[in-house]
Amino acid sequence: MEIFNANVKNSIENEIINKESIEREYYIGIDLNSDYAMVSYYCNNMETPETVSATYGSEVFQIPQVLAKKINDINWLYGQEAIKAAEADKECFIANDFFKEESIEKTYECFDDVFEGKDLLQIFLSKIISLPSKIINCRIKPKVVISIKRINREIYEAFEDIGFRLGFKNHNFKVIDYKESFYYYMINQEPQLSQNDVLLLCANSNILESYRLSKSHRTTPVVINIAYDSIDTFKSGEDKEFCAFLKQILTNQRVTSVYLVGSGFDGNWLLESIQFLCKGRRVFIGKNLFSKGACYAAMLKYNNSDSEYVYLGENDLKFNLSIKVLNRNQMEFLTLVNAGDNYFEAKNSCEVILSKGNTIDFWKQLPDSREAKIESISLKDLPLREDRVTRVKIVATPISNNSIDIYVEDMGFGEIYKSSNKSWHYVMSMPA
DSSP: OEESOOOEESOTTSOOSOSSOBOSOEEEEEEEOSSEEEEEEEETTOSSOEEEOSSTTOOOOOEEOOEEEOTTOOOOEEHHHHHHHHHHOTTSEEEOOOSSGGGTTOEEEETTEEEEHHHHHHHHHHHHHTTTHHHHTBOSOOEEEEEESOOOHHHHHHHHHHHHHTTOOTTOEEEEEHHHHHHHHHTTSOGGGGSSEEEEEEEETTEEEEEEEEEETTSSSEEEEEEEEEETTOOTTOHHHHHHHHHHHHTTOOEEEEEEESGGGOSSOOSHHHHHHTSSSEEEEESOHHHHHHHHHHHHHHTTOOOSEEEOOTTBOSSEEEEEEEETTEEEEEEEEOTTSBTTTOOEEEEEEOOSSSEEEEEEEOTTOSOOEEEEEEOTTOOOOOTTOOEEEEEEEEEETTEEEEEEEEEEBTTTBOOOOOEEEEEEESOO
16 A cells, blocks of 8 residues: 655745745646645645645644634634634634625624635635745745536535635636546556556545546547545444445455545555555555646646646536538537536637528537537528628537537628627537
C-alpha cells in the first residue's frame, strides 16, 4: 500500500522557497466540502503539487471550515484558531455551516453586521488562498480551481461572484466537481496506473462514495468516463464487511489501481481489506487527491494544454454543434460549441449569409462517434429575397449538458434589404 499525499508542508512558516519575490505564475487547488478544506499549490520549479497546513507543526492538512470573530475586533479567525477562540470566549461569533447549498443565501447576524453565507465563504476562501503565497513569497495572484462534490447553476454563479469580489479576472477562478478533479489527477500520474479501470473510494464518517474511471480508446483523443455510486451500508472500522464489499465489486474486474480517500479510512482497521486490494493492484491511501486534482486542473485549464484525453462531466456539453459554411471558396465546418465545454460558460455566436432557401443545417456529433447527425431548422416567415442577400445572426447558448438554445435573428443586408426584425428560437438536444 502506498501513500499519495507525501508532498506536504508541515507549516506555512516553513523555509521560504525563494527569499526574493517571484513573478512567475503559480496555481492553487482547493478541496472544499461542508466540513473542511485542503489546499495544494504548484509553481514551475516544483515536480508535483504540494499541500499546505494552516497550523505550525501540524500534520493535519484538513482546515476546518469555521469562521469566528470577537466583539470589537475587525479580524476574522478561521480553522482551528476559530474553534479555540469560540471555546475560550462564549460571546465570540462563530459560523461553520456557510458552505452548504441551502446556506449560500442564508443570513448570519454577527454583532451589528449581517452576512450572507456567500460572504462568509468569501472570507474563508480569501484566508486559505493566501496560505501558499506565504511559503513561496509570490506577489502575483494565483490561478485558482476549487473542487467540490457537485455543482448546480446557483453554486456556480455564487463562486463566480466570489471570484470577482476577490479580484480575480479573466476566468482565473474556477469551480469543478470531484469527478473532474479525479480526472485531472489521474491524467497526471504514471500511465501504468490507469492501464485498466481506476477505482476511487471516498469515505467520511459512515458515508462511502465510489468513483470508477474508465477509458474508451475508440476515438482520438481518448474519452474518459467516470461512474459514481453511493453506498449507504458502509461503516468505518468494519474490516470484514468492507472486504466483502470490495470482493463483490472487484472480483473478475479489470482494475489497475485503487485510491482510498477520506477520514473514514483513518486508523489501523484496514487489515483483511488491504490484503485483498493489493493482489494484482496498486493501492494508495491519503486525503489530498481532490486538492491536487484541482491544482492540476488549474495548470492545464489556464495554459490551454492539449491532452490525449477528454472527459465529459455532468456539467460539460455532451456533443459538438457546427454549421457548414463557405469561407474563401472552401467548404468548412464552423463550430458553435464543443463537447467538453462547461455549459454554464459556453456560448457562441456568428453571422452568416443564407444560400438556397430559408433553412439552416446544424451538425450534431458525439465526441466518441465518427458520424454526425444533421438537424435542419426552417426560418418561418422569413421575407423572400434573392439568393445570398440575407444575413442572419446565430447565437448558441447551452441550457443543459445535452440541450442548446439556438437563437436566429434576421439582420437584413445592409442598405439593400432592411432587417425584418424577426427572430426564431429552437432547442437542439442529443439524442433527438
